[in-house]
Amino acid sequence: MQSYTMRRLGLLALLVVAAVPAVAQQMPALKIGYTDHEILISNMPEYQTVQETLRGEFEATQRTLQAMADELQGKLERYQTQQQLLSEQRRREREEDISNDQKALQERAADAERELAQREAELLSPIFEMVDAAIRRVAEQKNLDLVLRIQAGPTQPIILYANEDRILDITLDVARELGIDVGEAEADDSN
Numbered sequence: 001m002q003s004y005t006m007r008r009l010g011l012l013a014l015l016v017v018a019a020v021p022a023v024a025q026q027m028p029a030l031k032i033g034y035t036d037h038e039i040l041i042s043n044m045p046e047y048q049t050v051q052e053t054l055r056g057e058f059e060a061t062q063r064t065l066q067a068m069a070d071e072l073q074g075k076l077e078r079y080q081t082q083q084q085l086l087s088e089q090r091r092r093e094r095e096e097d098i099s100n101d102q103k104a105l106q107e108r109a110a111d112a113e114r115e116l117a118q119r120e121a122e123l124l125s126p127i128f129e130m131v132d133a134a135i136r137r138v139a140e141q142k143n144l145d146l147v148l149r150i151q152a153g154p155t156q157p158i159i160l161y162a163n164e165d166r167i168l169d170i171t172l173d174v175a176r177e178l179g180i181d182v183g184e185a186e187a188d189d190s191n
Contacts, residue, residue: 050124
């Protein structure tokens with residue numbers, strides 16, 4: 001009996017192995033493309049314009065910060081030369097004033113850095129949209145199912161285009177399988 005079962009299992013395995021190539025031939029293969037976003041973006045004339053704009057804004061901010069630093073340095077030098085002549089109360093007031101100016105300079109520098117980063121994102125957004133639209137058009141022209149980024153950083157998406165007729169987002173299915181509640185809007189945000 002055992003040899004009959006073994007032969008049957010062997011025959012079944014042989015049929016499965018023989019059927020896999022036939023099924024695979026009937027299914028169209030995925031067509032995958034890739035691109036290097038960095039090369040595309042850095043060679044766009046719009047990107048050069050953005051870089052010039054940002055450079056100008058950065059230099060203006062640097063001049064403002066340098067003027068604040070120079071003023072602070074002048075206050076500090078005046079304080080150091082007059083320190084011996086000042087009363088204890090006046091010394092504390094001037095030291096506190098200098099300390100407040102130093103904090104204000106540091107805060108202004110941090111604010112300026114955040115503002116420039118936000119401005120860069122704002123100026124680059126239309127460029128990214130242009131590149132993404134071009135990727136979609138080329139992917140559709142070439143009947144691609146998936147376009148990947150050749151180089152990706154921690155905040156950059158790896159998948160740039162997916163043919164939704166052939167590539168499925170299974171986030172909600174996996175969430176259900178795990179028994180967790182993920183709203184559709186939240187699942188869409190993960191793409």
